[in-house]
Ligand code: UDP
């Protein structure tokens with residue numbers, strides 16, 4: 211497990227020089243915030259003249275002016291690297307596209323909306339130099355987020371902590387620093403429904419947690435409507451937990467415990483007491499209830515089966531349309 215303070219479990223056996231840093235930001239319709247983001251990361255780079263910085267942007271099929279802004283930044287600043295994906299594939303896939311090309315000693319994933327303050331990257335660089343491979347950033351405050359977002363996130367992280375088949379870190383999003391070898395290891399994970407933060411935790415290596423205050427979004431609107439939040443939660447629950455399937459078994463046991471005595475009573479009533487069972491309504495109600503329950507359980511199993519199906523198709527996770535200041539996408 212990562213060390214929560216990041217200080218006691220010192221991995222001094224492998225202090226490593228951080229000479230190059232890539233800041234990886236996925237962008238979906240972020241035209242409103244990109245200029246401010248670029249200004250902030252430039253200041254960060256200027257404060258660390260001994261490191262070479264790359265600003266890597268993954269344009270996740272934006273339909274606003276994001277593409278034009280990124281192209282003009284790339285034209286004037288060779289540190290800006292851009293991948294334009296052919297279509298919107300979602301935040302987690304956009305991150306993957308970035309990790310597939312990022313080639314620095316430290317790769318930091320952060321939101322383009324400045325909710326993850328670039329200044330925290332300095333602390334991540336210190337941790338990386340001390341030899342940590344994965345530096346998780348844990349949110350202490352979530353300024354500017356709605357009550358619904360904070361509450362749903364709190365419920366989700368606590369639920370996953372109980373259900374997950376592996377270790378789980380609460381209040382850590384995708385803001386994270388990764389060493390070169392951690393990034394290379396992450397590239398081996400190719401499942402289509404991905405939850406990058408849990409994959410990073412699962413990697414092993416040397417991990418630590420630093421704490422930060424999450425800022426409000428600098429401009430623009432959240433690109434995570436309820437629909438995408440639910441999808442992310444389902445991907446996490448089904449990808450990292452078998453609890454739903456186990457819950458089905460428990461549920462069926464409970465129902466057996468309830469229905470078997472009822473059956474015994476009905477038989478006794480008929481054969482010994484010679485009552486005809488009145489009450490079609492209760493029978494119909496039970497039939498409907500159990501039919502619904504069975505469909506629900508089938509649905510859960512179907513979710514897992516669908517994942518097996520999609521995994522079997524081995525489709526590409528994303529398609530690169532164009533790049534800037536990076537090698538062109540391969541033709542094969
Ligand atoms: N994002 C993306 N593709 C999507 C949705 C979001 O690349 O389909 C990016 C978005 O531009 C941002 C990051 O993922 O840089 C996190 O999204 P957002 O800030 O909207 O989520 P929130 O912080 O509100 O949860």
Ligand code: MG
Pocket residue numbers: 321323325427
């Ligand atoms: Mg955000």
